[in-house]
Amino acid sequence: MLTILFLGDLVGEPGRSALIARLPELKKKHAIDFVIVNGENAAGGRGITPKITIELLRAGVSVITTGDHIWDQKEVIPFLDTEPRLLRPVNYPAGTPGAGAIVLETAKGKVGVINVQARTFMLPILDNPFHALESAVAQMHGETSTIVVDVHGETTSEKIGLGRFMDGKVSAVIGTHTHVQTADEQIFPGGTAFMCDAGMCGPVQSILGRAIDPIVRRFISNMPASFPVADGEVRLRGALIEVDETTGRALRITRVDEPSVATTGISPEAQPTT
Numbered sequence: 001m002l003t004i005l006f007l008g009d010l011v012g013e014p015g016r017s018a019l020i021a022r023l024p025e026l027k028k029k030h031a032i033d034f035v036i037v038n039g040e041n042a043a044g045g046r047g048i049t050p051k052i053t054i055e056l057l058r059a060g061v062s063v064i065t066t067g068d069h070i071w072d073q074k075e076v077i078p079f080l081d082t083e084p085r086l087l088r089p090v091n092y093p094a095g096t097p098g099a100g101a102i103v104l105e106t107a108k109g110k111v112g113v114i115n116v117q118a119r120t121f122m123l124p125i126l127d128n129p130f131h132a133l134e135s136a137v138a139q140m141h142g143e144t145s146t147i148v149v150d151v152h153g154e155t156t157s158e159k160i161g162l163g164r165f166m167d168g169k170v171s172a173v174i175g176t177h178t179h180v181q182t183a184d185e186q187i188f189p190g191g192t193a194f195m196c197d198a199g200m201c202g203p204v205q206s207i208l209g210r211a212i213d214p215i216v217r218r219f220i221s222n223m224p225a226s227f228p229v230a231d232g233e234v235r236l237r238g239a240l241i242e243v244d245e246t247t248g249r250a251l252r253i254t255r256v257d258e259p260s261v262a263t264t265g266i267s268p269e270a271q272p273t274t
């Protein structure tokens, strides 16, 4: 059995610090073999830098996926061709820097990761994700049947559509981009684990990881504003997926919702009240 931790959009320094602090112990506790994190908001909420990519890989992340924020930090454009473990959506046209898929060797065999961007309410509107995913998976099947897809999209219907389309063809299809974790984790009849959105790794007293007031004021005033990353309590959200590496079928999917500091094991009732 191969255990994969998939974490949703990592937001800014609070999300990065929590992940780096918790990952070694989470990997040990759950015997995690492979870690996928969506890093499109890792740099102050906007994109990801080469330095942050290296930090996350050093902390134990296997592959970083992204989405519509991939180009926000310009230095990432030349960097993408030098670091294949940082993906951009696969459905960009031929000739775009970087790649949208990767296969990596692990002690339990090869694991493939594909990052695809949905189209409904998403900009830019990329190539049809169904066509792009079908050909990326067909190419990968010669190498491995353990494949995880990050579907970066806004609508539940498009993400479920892509998940159902992939049922029996990949090990897991997990959504990202909305930053709100869904409670629909399941294994489809063909053996593909699915969850509409992993949720985010970032500050919870926020609007999608950003400070609350500027966003509320923007909705009220329609005036331009900047949206700083929020502070306070951080949660790491995503899914733990167990895969039979001999068939690529998912055996189990569990929702992940971890605090930024490991719990002591003391039940809330036993703790003194303040």
Ligand SMILES: [Fe+2]
Binding pocket: 009, 040, 041, 177, 178, 179
């Ligand atoms: Fe995001």
Ligand SMILES: [Fe+2]
Binding pocket: 040, 067, 068, 069, 152, 176, 177
């Ligand atoms: Fe996004």
